Amino acid sequence: MQALAEALRDLDEQKVYQLVEEKVKQGIMATEIIAELNEGMVAVGELFAQGTYFLSELIYSGEVLTNVMNQLEPLLKGAAAGKSCGTVIIGTVRGDIHDIGKNIVISLLRGSGFEVIDLGVDVPTEAFAAKVKETGAKLVGLCALLNFTYPEMKNIIADMAAQGVRDDVSVIIGGAPCNEQVRQFAGADFYASDAVVAVNICKNVYKC
Amino acid sequence: MDIIKTIDMQQLYEERLGRYQAAIALEPTDRMPLAMGSNCFSEVYSGASIQEVTYDPERWLQVEMAFSRDYPEVDVARAYRIWPPLWDVLDLKTYRAPGRDLPPCSQVQFVEEEYMKNDEYNLLIENPGQFMLERVLPRIFGEMSKDSARSHFAFLKAGLAQGILKDQMRSIGTQLQTQCGIPGPYMGAFRAPFDVLADGLRGLKGSLLDTYRQGDKVLEACDVLVTIAARGALANADPLKRLPIFNPLHKACFMSPKQFDTYFWPSYKKLLEIIIGSGYKVRAYLEGDWSKHWHHFLELPKGTVLCDIDNQSDIFQAKAEIGHHQCISGGIQDSMLILGTPQEITARTKLLCETVGKDGGFLINGGCSIPYDTKPENFKAMVEGVMKYGWYDKSIKHKPKQMPPVKNEIPGLGPQGMITPWEIKKAELGGVLGDEQLIRNPWERIEAMAYNWVCSWH
Numbered sequence: 001m002q003a004l005a006e007a008l009r010d011l012d013e014q015k016v017y018q019l020v021e022e023k024v025k026q027g028i029m030a031t032e033i034i035a036e037l038n039e040g041m042v043a044v045g046e047l048f049a050q051g052t053y054f055l056s057e058l059i060y061s062g063e064v065l066t067n068v069m070n071q072l073e074p075l076l077k078g079a080a081a082g083k084s085c086g087t088v089i090i091g092t093v094r095g096d097i098h099d100i101g102k103n104i105v106i107s108l109l110r111g112s113g114f115e116v117i118d119l120g121v122d123v124p125t126e127a128f129a130a131k132v133k134e135t136g137a138k139l140v141g142l143c144a145l146l147n148f149t150y151p152e153m154k155n156i157i158a159d160m161a162a163q164g165v166r167d168d169v170s171v172i173i174g175g176a177p178c179n180e181q182v183r184q185f186a187g188a189d190f191y192a193s194d195a196v197v198a199v200n201i202c203k204n205v206y207k208c
Numbered sequence: 209m210d211i212i213k214t215i216d217m218q219q220l221y222e223e224r225l226g227r228y229q230a231a232i233a234l235e236p237t238d239r240m241p242l243a244m245g246s247n248c249f250s251e252v253y254s255g256a257s258i259q260e261v262t263y264d265p266e267r268w269l270q271v272e273m274a275f276s277r278d279y280p281e282v283d284v285a286r287a288y289r290i291w292p293p294l295w296d297v298l299d300l301k302t303y304r305a306p307g308r309d310l311p312p313c314s315q316v317q318f319v320e321e322e323y324m325k326n327d328e329y330n331l332l333i334e335n336p337g338q339f340m341l342e343r344v345l346p347r348i349f350g351e352m353s354k355d356s357a358r359s360h361f362a363f364l365k366a367g368l369a370q371g372i373l374k375d376q377m378r379s380i381g382t383q384l385q386t387q388c389g390i391p392g393p394y395m396g397a398f399r400a401p402f403d404v405l406a407d408g409l410r411g412l413k414g415s416l417l418d419t420y421r422q423g424d425k426v427l428e429a430c431d432v433l434v435t436i437a438a439r440g441a442l443a444n445a446d447p448l449k450r451l452p453i454f455n456p457l458h459k460a461c462f463m464s465p466k467q468f469d470t471y472f473w474p475s476y477k478k479l480l481e482i483i484i485g486s487g488y489k490v491r492a493y494l495e496g497d498w499s500k501h502w503h504h505f506l507e508l509p510k511g512t513v514l515c516d517i518d519n520q521s522d523i524f525q526a527k528a529e530i531g532h533h534q535c536i537s538g539g540i541q542d543s544m545l546i547l548g549t550p551q552e553i554t555a556r557t558k559l560l561c562e563t564v565g566k567d568g569g570f571l572i573n574g575g576c577s578i579p580y581d582t583k584p585e586n587f588k589a590m591v592e593g594v595m596k597y598g599w600y601d602k603s604i605k606h607k608p609k610q611m612p613p614v615k616n617e618i619p620g621l622g623p624q625g626m627i628t629p630w631e632i633k634k635a636e637l638g639g640v641l642g643d644e645q646l647i648r649n650p651w652e653r654i655e656a657m658a659y660n661w662v663c664s665w666h
Contacts, residue, residue, distance in 0.1 A: 004528075013420070057414045063417055096313045097304060122232035146315065147542045147579045176496065176520065181543045200643055 001039060008040030009047070011057060012148030020068050026092035030075040037065060039207065041111030043194045055104065058195060069110070084115045088208035089131050090141035091119030092175075098145035101175050103143050105141065105195045112199050113208070125155050129163035139205055140171050141198065153186035159169045171206050174198055221231065224283040225450060232452065232489050232535045233387070233570045234509040240561065240598035243538065243593060245393045245491050245516055246577035247343050248315070249545075249587055250275040250286045258315055259307030260578065262292055263375040269383060276388040282592050287454065288380045290316060291373045297365040298401040299350025302665075303409065315580065323347050324409035326418060328427035332409070333432050337625050340662045344409065348665060357592050370661060394454040394491045396539030398441035398483070399666075400476040401433035403424075406459040408666040416462065419471050430475035435448030435622035436663045441661050442618075443490055449611050452489035452514060461496025461520070465504025468501050479509065482620045483558065484512045487612035493576050504533050519543075519575030527564040537571035540590065541562060545582040550589035568600060601628040624656045625663070628649040 004023070007015040023033050045063045047053040048173050084200075087110055092102050099121050106116050117135060119127055128140055153173055160166040173183055174192040183191035191199035227241045251261050251268070261268040265288065272285050292305040295351040303318050304310045323344050324332065331339045351362035384390050399407065406415035407424065418426050445453050456600050460472050483490055490513045494502065497520040505513050510533050517526045517538035519665045539560045544552055557572060563571050572594055578587065587591065630648045640647055 004595075027342070054467070055462040056419070056464060056467055059413055059416050059462070060420055063413065095311055097310075097317050097319065101319075120275070146317075147546060148315065148581050150543075150546060150581070164386075176518075178521075178543065179541055179543055181541075181547055185547050 004036045009043035030072045042128040046157035087115045087137040087206040088139045089117045091123035092121040092143045097121045102143040129160045132165045144175040157187045217389035225391045226307045236342045238604040241278040242282045246482040247286045249582040259310045259312035287392045294369040335530040383447045386538045395451045396445035397454040401430035402472045404666045452491040486618045516576040537573045553589040561597035
């Protein structure tokens with residue numbers, strides 16, 4: 001593992017910024033820098049899965065990554081984009097406005113090389129199927145914090161079937177009130193018990 | 209006839225309260241109390257919408273009374289404490305309400321933003337009341353951005369609305385006591401200092417990043433918030449000290465043990481010691497997975513903090529690790545109450561009564577609450593299960609505990625914050641001609657009430 005990946009893994013924020021700046025000055029391609037950062041984020045995810053890191057470390061590393069990505073964005077324009085693992089559509093379902101869990105998953109997914117379409121919170125039922133049709137994404141993530149959302153998860157999946165896109169996608173549910181029983185009720189394909197599990201499911205579906 | 213009914217209700221009230229108090233104190237009870245702290249199911253009993261019961265206190269009372277009549281086995285009612293008209297007069301930005309900007313069947317939801325900026329810690333630490341008035345309230349009260357007449361009028365209306373809410377709370381509590389013989393689960397509320405910072409001021413992301421970037425300031429701010437939280441809690445608690453004070457806990461589940469031990473626990477422990485030292489018990493709603501943190505409750509006196517255990521934690525582990533020292537509550541997954549069958553609930557209730565509840569110190573519950581969408585037949589199965597499997601000693605007759613002695617000095621409680629201390633006012637008046645205390649005491653009492661109110665919007 002190179003120094004930049006290590007610095008991100010170890011949550012050494014200032015060192016990450018310093019190393020990125022040096023690499024940019026040296027003319028190293030942005031895509032190469034991002035690949036190294038992705039390696040660091042994967043290591044953060046592994047430490048979380050081992051129980052060494054907690055959600056606060058995921059949030060912190062996600063913040064550092066977002067800051068660096070904002071800095072690198074202008075350098076990416078015109079350059080050949082790095083290879084994306086695939087596209088994931090994600091949103092907090094109708095009636096629920098919580099987004100902390102969703103945002104943690106998004107930063108880990110982006111850190112692992114996925115393209116993420118964030119539909120936000122309190123997302124209308126039909127918006128998920130419409131976005132699948134528009135983008136051809138193979139994965140949809142439904143998030144919730146409140147337990148009155150179970151019927152809405154079921155509605156969204158029924159709407160995907162009615163719109164003829166259900167068989168084209170895998171649906172993951174996640175968030176505090178979810179579990180295997182809720183997955184079965186909603187008719188989803190996967191239940192992610194935490195953010196790293198969600199990323200691993202995405203990797204398996206897209207085989208990357 | 210009515211007198212007999214009143215006596216019966218008083219007797220029933222005392223029996224239920226005594227049973228609940230004994231369980232919290234880890235003392236023997238006749239049976240496992242049915243004392244869910246946040247029984248949302250009862251709020252919407254018999255088909256009321258969440259908007260109806262949230263906006264209309266009369267409707268709330270009707271529903272709670274109907275619930276109590278149909279479930280006489282349940283020992284505590286739902287606590288009434290939220291009334292969105294108070295928010296509406298201020299155009300409060302931090303909450304969305306059912307029927308206003310959420311569907312009528314949805315529950316109240318908090319809108320988390322950075323209402324305090326990352327470079328404002330010194331302002332909060334140096335003068336919290338002034339900081340709230342000048343920085344935070346203008347960001348969260350939409351009416352303050354209107355013209356001065358409307359802004360001033362909004363504060364007047366909010367003060368009046370706060371008075372109405374307090375009257376409603378008292379009236380509902382009295383009616384439930386005298387007509388249904390049922391106590392509330394708690395009275396008054398407070399949050400841990402780090403939660404005050406992370407919920408209403410800096411937000412989760414802001415506050416967690418601050419622990420990495422300016423940890424000293426986070427600690428200083430949490431220390432300042434101890435007395436503010438304690439005074440806010442004591443001001444609204446049960447004056448007779450019969451009921452615990454509610455303590456929802458929000459952000460600890462995101463923290464590593466090291467972070468918790470450094471940034472959350474020290475100020476929270478000081479606060480709990482003040483509350484407990486003043487003669488109150490606490491009902492702590494441990495949101496999320498607390499299994500890495502809950503061992504700290506062993507540091508507090510035995511039987512003082514009733515811990516509601518959420519869906520993400522294991523109730524058996526909680527029993528083994530802290531159940532010998534504090535009463536715990538939980539054990540049924542919310543999803544089972546909403547989606548499961550009465551047979552599953554009966555089996556789970558039996559298991560809980562025979563294991564974690566075997567020797568008392570346990571209150572059956574969902575993950576901290578009974579969900580709004582609980583199937584009625586599942587709730588019934590849980591109640592019937594406790595009445596069948598939850599008995600310990602039918603010879604015990606419960607009476608409420610004696611009120612602890614009133615203390616003039618509460619250990620650890622810092623001075624009351626003020627915006628305009630009496631000395632300043634007195635100087636502005638150029639002294640007073642008569643008995644100063646007759647003027648000073650009410651001045652300070654109202655000043656304290658207003659100060660605690662301003663700080664309650666953290």
